[in-house]
Structure formats: C-alpha cells, structure tokens
Amino acid sequence: MQKMKALVFHGVGDLRLDEVPRPRPRAGEAVIRITATTICGTDVHIIKGEYPVKNGLILGHEPVGVIHELGDGLDDEYAVGQRVIVGAITPCGQCFYCFNGVHSQCHGPLGGWRFGNTINGAWAEYLLVQDARANLAVIPDSLTDDQVLMLPDIASTGISGAESGNVKVGDAVAVFAQGPIGLCATMGARLRGASLIVGIDPNGERRSMSKRFGASVTINPNACNAVEELKRLTDGRGVDVAIEALGRQDTFEAALRSLRPGGVLSSLGVYAGKLVAPYEAIYAGLADQKIVTTLCPGGKERMRRLLAMVATGRMDLTPLVTHRFALEDLKDAYELFSQQRDGVLKVGIYPQGIPSATAARATTREPVSATL
Ligand SMILES: [Zn+2]
Ligand SMILES: [Zn+2]
Numbered sequence: 001m002q003k004m005k006a007l008v009f010h011g012v013g014d015l016r017l018d019e020v021p022r023p024r025p026r027a028g029e030a031v032i033r034i035t036a037t038t039i040c041g042t043d044v045h046i047i048k049g050e051y052p053v054k055n056g057l058i059l060g061h062e063p064v065g066v067i068h069e070l071g072d073g074l075d076d077e078y079a080v081g082q083r084v085i086v087g088a089i090t091p092c093g094q095c096f097y098c099f100n101g102v103h104s105q106c107h108g109p110l111g112g113w114r115f116g117n118t119i120n121g122a123w124a125e126y127l128l129v130q131d132a133r134a135n136l137a138v139i140p141d142s143l144t145d146d147q148v149l150m151l152p153d154i155a156s157t158g159i160s161g162a163e164s165g166n167v168k169v170g171d172a173v174a175v176f177a178q179g180p181i182g183l184c185a186t187m188g189a190r191l192r193g194a195s196l197i198v199g200i201d202p203n204g205e206r207r208s209m210s211k212r213f214g215a216s217v218t219i220n221p222n223a224c225n226a227v228e229e230l231k232r233l234t235d236g237r238g239v240d241v242a243i244e245a246l247g248r249q250d251t252f253e254a255a256l257r258s259l260r261p262g263g264v265l266s267s268l269g270v271y272a273g274k275l276v277a278p279y280e281a282i283y284a285g286l287a288d289q290k291i292v293t294t295l296c297p298g299g300k301e302r303m304r305r306l307l308a309m310v311a312t313g314r315m316d317l318t319p320l321v322t323h324r325f326a327l328e329d330l331k332d333a334y335e336l337f338s339q340q341r342d343g344v345l346k347v348g349i350y351p352q353g354i355p356s357a358t359a360a361r362a363t364t365r366e367p368v369s370a371t372l
Helices: 041-047 151-164 180-191 204-212 226-233 249-257 279-285 300-311 327-338 356-360
Strands: 003-009 015-021 030-038 064-070 083-086 126-129 136-138 172-176 196-200 217-219 239-244 259-267 290-293 321-326 346-350
Touching (some): 015 327, 030 083, 083 151, 083 300, 136 300, 151 239, 151 259, 180 196, 196 204, 217 226, 226 249
Parallel strands (some): 172 196
Antiparallel strands (some): 003 015, 030 126, 064 083
16 A cells, blocks of 8 residues: 555644555545645644544645546546645535535535545645545646635635625725635625725734735724724724624624624634623614624635636735745644744645745735724
8 A cells, every 4th residue: 555644633732744545536536646735723723622633634624736546437527637726625516505505514514624624634645535526626727836725715715704794896894803814805805896995903914914905994903992993984884794704702792893784794713612792782683784604615616716716817815825834844834823923824835845936936025014
C-alpha cells in the first residue's frame, strides 16, 4: 500500500505529521493530489478541543488540487490531471436535505461538512473526495492556486452572509468583524449592490483591508459606540442588513441593536454557550425582523460560480493569503494563525512545495487608517 504525508489529529493540542495510507477511490469517488490548502478558524477550535472529532483524523477542509485517480463512472466528465477545487462542504446531491435545497445540511445538521470532521481532510498529499460528480469543480487554466484557495470555504461562507441577508441594491449593510470571513461578507455586500457598507473591527489592519474589500466606512468598536455610529450613518433608522461574522454574544447583540425594523440579521458566526436576544434589542419581537443562519454553501455549482467571479476579475481574494508554508511546516503555520501573529489573515499550505510564482508575489499591505 502506498503512503502519503498528512497532518493527523491525535487529541487536544496534539497534531502530528504522519505517514498514512494513500486513499484509493471506489466507484463515484476521486482522489486528488493536494497542491494548496489552508487553515480555518474551525480547525483551531478542533485542535483546542472545542469541537470534538475522532483521534486519527486528518484535518483541513479547503482543498485545491489535481485529479490523481478516478473511481468508476466519472470519466465522461472528468480526467486525471485536471486541476480542481472542492468545496469545504461536500453534499451528496441526493438526500432529503439536498432535495430540499439545504445542501450544507446534507443527511442532517451540518452533515455536508465532512472533510476534517467526519472523514479525512485536506492537510495531506492526497484527498479522497466522495460523491465526486457533485463536488469536483474544474479550475480555469488562467487561474493560479492562490487565486482560488479562498473559494472552498472563506469566500463561499462570507459571500453567503450577504446572500442569506438578501442584500439589495442601495441597502445599508454593517459587517461585524473583519477577519477573512467578515471581509468576504463585505465583498459580498458590495457585489450585491449595497450603497453603504460598514466594516466593524477593533484591528486597524483589518479595517484598512475592509476598505479594500468594499467597505465605504469602517468603525473601531473600541473607540466609539458602533451601534450609535451605525444609527447616525442611517438617519437614525439602523441598517437594512447586519452580518455577524465572529460568533460572540456581544457582536450578535450589537448586530441586533443596529438593525432597522424589517431588517435582517445574517449570522455567520459559530457560537458557544448561550446566545441571548434581549427584548429591547428586538423591539419585543414585534419589528418584522429576520435572523438567518448559514453554513458555507458547497458543491460544484457553487464553486463554479465563485471560480467564474475570480476568472472575470469581479473579485480578487489573493490579499487574504498573507503567509505561505510547506506541508511539513503546517504546525508552524498553525501557531502563527491560531495566535493571530504578524498580521496574518490566512496561510497558504502547499503539500507539493511552495510555488515560486506565488511565493514571489508578496502580499502588499496598505497603511493602517482608522476612519471613524
Ligand atoms: Zn472553515
Ligand atoms: Zn445530501
């Protein structure tokens, strides 16, 4: 049996570079050779023991790669050697939830999230993709791995915050937290035609990135009352859509309080413990407001749409990849990312080696500027 290198979860805080069997595809499955992947905040929760997965699991759910081997029944649509991405969420396309249009909940709550959760993930040289026909999205030749690395999770999730919030042309939108997902939510609000987009984050570098991703105004919530500022910016009404992209009680509550009657709170955060909606923050429950939650949309059609947006120059996500590492150095990348050091937004991990073209394209940084 052939082997491969992979980063394996051996318990809380115990991540190891192991030699493990290389997967082989059964009918309808594919094995891809991973060329680029990344680390998500969710992986940090897993490694810290805040979200349980089984010991021995390969983590990572953001795959970019090349088709290495196809199981039976796929060669009419795919070929070995094609470059592909696979969504972090891999719906089957055939179950109760998929046919009810909630693909991310495939087979049950959060069930579409398999990689690095219920099956082996992308922090490896090779990855087995189940339900391949529903999930392999071919990368246009014109695009580099770095250009598409954010699509499987971060961009799909962030943009869905604006989509689920039903942002309309001319809307005023507030995005609470400008980490990678919040920045993509800001981009989503811009793509959907919002007139006023407010990026809220205490970190100055992230506020300046927020402008780059489409914010018209940024707010430092440590320097002023963000809710009051948002009311002031909207003639006292509050925003049409508030997107929560952090997963904390204080940002959830601020998002609620910033919403106008009839507005939508679109929640992307992952919460822990009790989440409270104070009665006065929701007008005693009588103000025709909506709270919607979204898990990252996956599947090949979602990926095709996002790839098309990058290929046509409608969005550029490369500024999010601030640091690059080989697979062997993933633990260093994890330390950097989990401690949020050195202005890191996302790290690129390259199991076939760091490509020189992308390594040479240093991430440019704009000067920090707080506008409010
Ligand atoms: Zn993720
Ligand atoms: Zn399904």
